[in-house]
Amino acid sequence: MLRTCGVAITVFGCGWVLMGLEILGGRMLSPDFGSGVWVWGSVISIFLAALSTGYFFGGLLSKRFPQGFGLALVIVMAAISIIPLAIWHRATSGWFADLNLHERWGSLFAAMTLFFVPSMLLGIVSPYAVRLVTADVASVGTKAGTLYAISTAGSFFGCLLTSFYFILWMGIKLILFLSAGALLLIALLLLATWYTKGFNKQEVVTHET
């Protein structure tokens, strides 16, 4: 039970950070590429491409290392990948703007460089999490459904609160650092719940599903 709770909190937090990042994405690019449809189109497309990649590798990784540690490591990497984004996003998007491409392609390439890695790493989380809480085939649908619901609820809050309040309270850089910090905390929490002995007796991770 404790493990399931830990994983649930993990997917909620990661969903939150992912959508928060996407909202910030448009905001980060608009100084160089404007606030037109291309910027939003680029950001959303890149996030979807990254998620697609992340889901795929998440599935593979969960088969190889079906342990809390593996997922925690992915989340720590995601946290680390946000730090350079916070520090160098202005310089990076400025560099792309100076290439003198059409704004469409400029914003797409900038979005890819800036957001692909963190959002791909966060995309790994969902399928990985499903694997971690699943003990048998019969419950796979229920577990996956519940986790997706929780993860998407996290995304909902991340999206809403970031766009409605956080941008207006804190500024982009601070939100990014806080997101990285939050991911690190989530990884720690996951490890703590996963490796706490005594509460996890019933939940044996089986290697066959």
Add this chain to the structure above:
Amino acid sequence: MKRRFLIMAIFGISVGAVCQSSPVEVKQEWPMTEQTDYSDYESKVLLEKESLYHYIRVLQEDGRRRLQFRRSGNDYEESVINIHQPLKFEMYYYSLMLAGFAHKPDPKRILFIGLGGGTISMAIHHYFPKVQIDNVELDPDVVEVAKKYFGFREDDNMKVYVRDGRVQVRRLLRRKMKYDIIFVDAFRGGYIPYHLTTKEFMEGLRAILTLDGIVVSNLRPGFESYHYHRRTFNAVFRNQYSYGSGSNVIVIVDAREKPIPQKEILAAARRLQKEKQFTTDLPTIIEECGTQNDYVRKGPILTDDYAPTDVLRSIRRE
């Protein structure tokens, strides 16, 4: 020396005419390209269109044509033109914007960010036919509307870049272009997009200004955001002047060593008024509408990282 070809279709009859443009003549106006055959006093929607960025409406009533962008159920007036006398400004702030010329009476290149109906741009083109005017407009449909309903047209000295204002400033900077006057009048249904309000944007503007160039910006007072805008200008430019106190305040900034003495501005206004015969009296605007210190000087400014304009523009502050 320019020849103007204008085709007017009034009551269904096409009348072709060619006229010579002369800069001093007051009655000289630019032709409306779209003429309609109903009475002046009827109010009629000429166009309603959802563009990439706006819900655009063009209305005509009382001999005036209006360009409106709708947002949150309100139609925000972006441009109004008197179709019989385009130089007779129907929005008061157009006249206030002319104050820029009292600060910089001899411009060679002008940048205009936020075309709208192009009314001010065309008026400037009329009064200063030799000045190169570059316009920047985000929405291609707005450019179409300006051409079709507001008589806007391009020629050797009048260009339009269909691009985001900030992106275009960056490009001009790279091409090492310099402007004597930059007008910033980019609104999206009642508000200025945040990336056109920040310190970084202002620095971009300063970098494409000539040494004694000025930025003329249209701001809406009465909201918390106004004070942030003014402070942000203050952080980048040395001198600030403002005109008007109603729903629009025109802020003029420059980076000169010392502010221009009021006397000189007024003298330039008088000289220009005599030469150009503006439909509004420029010296009166300079004398009576100046409002130097009408903002709260202490407080945060807007940056690319932190620009909560969406909230600030909804906080009333008188």
